[in-house]
Amino acid sequence: MASKPLSVVVTRRLPEAVETRMKELFDVRLRDDDTPMSRGQLLDAMQEADVLVPTVTDTIDAGLIGQAGSRLKLIANFGAGVDHIDVDTARTRGILVSNTPGVVTEDTADMVMSLLLAVTRRIPEGLATMQGGHWSGWAPTAFLGGRIGGKRLGILGMGRIGQAVARRARAFGMQVHYHNRRRLRPEAEAALEATYWDSLDQMLARVDVLSVNCPHTPATFHLLNARRLKLMKPSAVIVNTSRGEVIDENALARRLRAGDLAGAGLDVYEHGTDVNPELRDLPNVVLLPHMGSATREGRLEMGEKVIINVKTFADGHRPPDQVVPAML
Template sequence: MPGKQLSVVVTRRLPEAVEARMSELFDVRLRNDDTWLSRSELLARVRGVDILVPTLTDTIDAEVLDAAGPSLKLIANYGAGVDHIDVEGARSRGIMVTNTPDVMTEDTADMALALILSVVRRIPEGMAQMQKGDWNGWSPTAMMGGRIGGRKLGILGMGRIGQALARRASALGMSIYYHNRRRLRTETEQALGATYWESLDQMVANMDVISINCPHTPGTFHLMNARRLKLMKPSAVIVNTSRGEVIDENALTRMLRAGEIAGAGLDVFEHGTEVNPRLRELQNVVLLPHMGSATVEGRIEMGERVILNAYTFADGHRPPDMVLPEMI
């Protein structure tokens, strides 16, 4: 069976079905507990391995690649984003990098829409009121949110997830606009009912809702900076299910506190688990612990793609989900 001799190191606990299948196919070292590896643990764990299966919580840089040595030939990332991996450095050492595209598309789009609904309709505020026992009955002016239908949604990043969100939001009566590195084909725009804005500034200034769906790259770091956030209408909201680094979190926090932006729904944060404490205090903000892809189906499918890439590589063929530096 191809790959039986190859050693595989996994840096985090994966769904049981995924770990069981990996154990059947490879000489795999799994984790017993679901914690982040320390830097020293990661460096020790990668030495002499053939295939490394990291997640977004692992920084795979030159030091890690050097520690792994010449035996490492494949980094099969468990996840779509690869901004935590030195892809160029890996390639220069003859190491292939793969990811798990597509499988998280629908789940993440669901979460983006859930955040839009939660913020605009003030759902968490209502839940908090009920859980505290503070509800005194219906009132004509209590907990008034906004109507979703008719709102303008500006999607920043119209890839697979952005398009999946567009289809969902359109079904709820939202008008769809987008800014992207490359304009979509005319037939795709027509199918989505989406209008392209070449100027991100102009799109931001005219939208009721902004959804961040682009990857984190050097070019997208703080793409929504203080200047651009100030272009948003005071009644607008922003949601992010992509990467926290795309938004200047401190600037966003200041503007939310000042009422210059109506609300935000965030599933990702600029500094990982170190969420701005002032952000936690705001009632007009919905914060989630990076749950965008957290479905049983999605996480198992991610594992299946990792296995497919590793197994194909072990069989002497090019893995189907190769990541190249020019793709980032």
């Protein structure tokens, strides 16, 4: 039997079907322990492999890329976001980077609506009451939340996920507003019945709910800083399923604790698993452990895209989902 063409190292446990197919196609080293690799383990992998398959939990910075072995020619990321990879440095070293765009769109948009409803309708409070055995019966003024129909939803980042959120929001009777690096084409904007704001500040002052759907880049780090958070109405709610670094988490916690914002639903955090303790203690905050893309279907599709990218590269072609710095 001919030897398998590429040495591939996978940094985390992937769905069994994905790992099995990789084993059939490549000389792959799988991860038995489903924990993030240490920096030393990542360095060893990058010095040994032709292809590295990392995830969002792996920081592939300039220092690691600079020490990568001469064999490493592709970083095939398992996930759409690549802010944990120094794409510019990889490019200067002749290392391609690919990702898995599109497959998490619908799942993440579903989670936006889930968090929006959980915060505005106080679902976690009701759940805690029932699970704790404290419910004494229905009351006219108990657990009063807010209606989302007719409210203004501001979408920060109108890419695939932002547009999927807009479609769902329209079905709930919400008015869609958005701020984006580039305005949508007129036909796309009309289909979503969306109002464009060139000024993020002006949009923030007017919306009832803000959904953060932009990537983390140097330009979006703390885009929602203390000054901008102060522009929002005290009755407003923030939902973030994108990247935690877009929001100044300390400033957000202060606004929520002071009652200057009505609530927040967060699936991502500025410092990864080190969640601001003030956010944990607030009853008007719903926190999830980065579950936005966590569906069986989505994970399998992500794995399929990784395999296609690696196989295409192995066949001597550019991966279909190659990432270049100009895209970021």
